Amino acid sequence: MSKFDRYAAVVLDIEGTTTAISFVYDQLFPYARRAMNRFLTNSWRDPGVQGDLHLVEEQAATDLTEGVEGVPVIPPRGEAEEVRREAFVANLLWQMDNDRKTTGLKALQGRIWVAGYRDGALRGHLFDDVEPALAEWNGRGVPVYIYSSGSVAAQKLLFGHTEAGDLTSMLAGYFDTTVGNKRASQSYVAIAGAIDRRPRDLLFVTDRIEEARAARQAGLQVALSVRPGNAPLPREHSFPVVRSLEETL
Numbered sequence: 001m002s003k004f005d006r007y008a009a010v011v012l013d014i015e016g017t018t019t020a021i022s023f024v025y026d027q028l029f030p031y032a033r034r035a036m037n038r039f040l041t042n043s044w045r046d047p048g049v050q051g052d053l054h055l056v057e058e059q060a061a062t063d064l065t066e067g068v069e070g071v072p073v074i075p076p077r078g079e080a081e082e083v084r085r086e087a088f089v090a091n092l093l094w095q096m097d098n099d100r101k102t103t104g105l106k107a108l109q110g111r112i113w114v115a116g117y118r119d120g121a122l123r124g125h126l127f128d129d130v131e132p133a134l135a136e137w138n139g140r141g142v143p144v145y146i147y148s149s150g151s152v153a154a155q156k157l158l159f160g161h162t163e164a165g166d167l168t169s170m171l172a173g174y175f176d177t178t179v180g181n182k183r184a185s186q187s188y189v190a191i192a193g194a195i196d197r198r199p200r201d202l203l204f205v206t207d208r209i210e211e212a213r214a215a216r217q218a219g220l221q222v223a224l225s226v227r228p229g230n231a232p233l234p235r236e237h238s239f240p241v242v243r244s245l246e247e248t249l
């Protein structure tokens with residue numbers, strides 16, 4: 001017996017629901033670090049990459065002016081390409097060590113992940129029950145949507161290059177925070193409107209209690225996802241808990 005009333009469509013969160021929270025920290029970030037030198041060597045003449053590196057260079061100059069300790073300096077243009085490239089790599093790795101979120105670094109990490117997914121070096125992590133659940137919903141004619149704080153582009157990359165292959169054909173659409181904050185009930189009303197369903201005909205699955213509350217307030221059915229590595233949930237709450245998407249079928 002399902003814990004849920006009949007629903008006509010499903011909305012899934014990613015981190016902590018379809019995918020391990022640790023994927024980003026244990027796989028994506030270490031990959032960007034490992035691939036940085038090779039990526040800059042291969043893409044050195046790409047105008048987009050040069051634009052990102054220009055931002056890195058400006059940031060390094062600002063850091064130096066502001067007396068930030070330990071910042072690797074970028075030698076001026078005119079120095080040997082290889083010397084500059086090595087300095088960029090040193091600077092970018094130093095930024096990652098210090099958990100910085102500068103625009104140049106973030107843009108280059110994004111490019112490295114796109115390249116990594118495309119050449120098969122990176123695969124989006126999904127829990128084992130996710131692909132079978134998507135197949136089951138597709139078979140029943142229940143459309144499945146994603147709602148994640150990662151950009152729609154990043155969502156498509158992950159689901160387009162998973163350990164179980166390209167699953168994008170099993171998804172009916174994607175929402176990110178351009179539709180609204182995940183903790184605001186209005187966002188869930190907006191999603192129901194966008195896919196032309198009544199809120200109560202939607203099942204939303206998430207690992208975050210704040211998102212669960214917001215979705216319920218909007219009238220959606222909600223399942224709280226419990227996965228290895230998730231943050232603990234409050235002891236007292238009134239949401240049905242699922243340890244696998246199978247329990248929502």
Ligand SMILES: [Mg+2]
Pocket residue numbers: 013014015016017206207208
């Ligand atoms: Mg989540």
